[in-house]
Amino acid sequence: GACRHGSTFLLPLQTRQGKVQSDRNVYPSAGVLFVHVLEREYFKGEFPPFPKPGEISNDPITFNTNLMGYPDRPGWLRYIQRTPYSDGVLYGSPTAENVGKPTVIEITACNRRTFETARHNLVINIMSAEDFLLPYQAEFFIKNMNVEEMLASEVLGDFLGAVKNVWQPERLNAINITSALDRGGRVPLPINDMKEGVYVMVGADVPFSSCLREVENPQNQLRCSQEMEPIITCDKKFRAQFYIDWCKISLVDKTKQVSTYQEVVCGEGILPDGGEYRPPPDSLKSRDYYADFLVTLAVPSAVALVLFLVLAYIMCCRREGVEKRNMYTPDIQLVHHSAIQKSTKELRDMSKNREIAWPLSTLPVFHPVTGEIVPPLHTDSYDNTSMPLMQAHP
16 A cells, blocks of 8 residues: 555555466455456466467456355455456455455456466455554545446545545545445446446544535435535535535444444343243144044035025926916917917918918908908918907997
């Protein structure tokens, strides 16, 4: 890292892969941002030269990184490479749990033209940072940056310099950098050079300045709740290069944090300790489910049988019959019904023999002059009803 005398800020440990064939050892500090760049130029020497002499080799190269003996990296270590033609970057904030334990990262480079691979090991020796405790930590959300852009030492140094101007600490250090996509952010649309956004956490040894606390006043909190930009006096010191979302700033004072451990007291909502679990013995009495089976099957069957009998009685035993129906039907209605039946039968017979006489239903019933009943021209072979269709009145 880089240090300056007097009022200083610390840049994160940033290393680059050298051209030495042996394992590379790095010594980051716990709680301090660690950045390691995987340079494509170095790994190009591990692959055959470009087939055409005189042309510059620009093979696409990708990297795969994992903890030795495991399929993935440690939880605190992230990796990013935008395209096969850009350098890869390992970054993260080492944890205190891994202090003193060498962490071996296997780096496998793959040439996407020839599909040849080269492997190197990166040994991360995490050092303790108890002498550089920074209890005051602030996390900024920068909207106009991607994580790989922010990891560049020049850009990160400019940001730390701007934070130093508004905070005025004795020591300032970058603690961690996280892409907004890792916090649930959405992938930006490929228009207007939109960026993903990045969270940058920094730590200092002095309390927060009044400018950083301006976002906590009620007026700015109200503006943030209405999705309006708060009024921050020191925003102009960042605006030239960094667009900060002040509504998402997080200020953490670890000097005021107390232990969250509380002794569990048995009371409402907490079951008392019942001792060890005792499983039931093997000598349990067997239960006969035959009666339950009969009840389950017999009751629905009986209900279905009763419903069937009721329906059969209604459909078969409640019929009135033709005689009873005719008894309650008026005679004139029966005559009309009989006439309709005879006419229908005559029309069916006519369809079989076209030379048959005209049906009675088409002949006049009364004499047009005297009004007397006209006898039929031919004998009707059908049963006559007791009442004619119409009766003549004198």
